[in-house]
Amino acid sequence: MSSVQSKQEKLMRILLEPRVTEKSTMLADKNRQYVFRVEKSATKPDIKQAVELMFEVEVESVQVCNVKGKVKAFQQTVGRRSDWKKAYVKLKPGFDIDFVGA
Numbered sequence: 436m437s438s439v440q441s442k443q444e445k446l447m448r449i450l451l452e453p454r455v456t457e458k459s460t461m462l463a464d465k466n467r468q469y470v471f472r473v474e475k476s477a478t479k480p481d482i483k484q485a486v487e488l489m490f491e492v493e494v495e496s497v498q499v500c501n502v503k504g505k506v507k508a509f510q511q512t513v514g515r516r517s518d519w520k521k522a523y524v525k526l527k528p529g530f531d532i533d534f535v536g537a
Contacts, residue, residue: 449477449485453534454521467526473499475520482522492530498523
């Protein structure tokens, strides 16, 4: 297997899911910014390459945020959700991502 294929496979695993919320929808409409849940080990250049590869768009900037897991009570025991990483991806003018696919 070539190194190009292995790099692309690595990039395909970086984006875990899009975060579609009221806040992320407002960001998309106003600033062409989209929110993704990403691998905890992902870097800004990796996230940029992954978005450009998967959605065939050009990325202007990437901001990341580490989200701490909440402490939750499960009956008598106290548990904790796992930490995760969120990426805000801003696209260059003229590009758009459509998650609905309509």
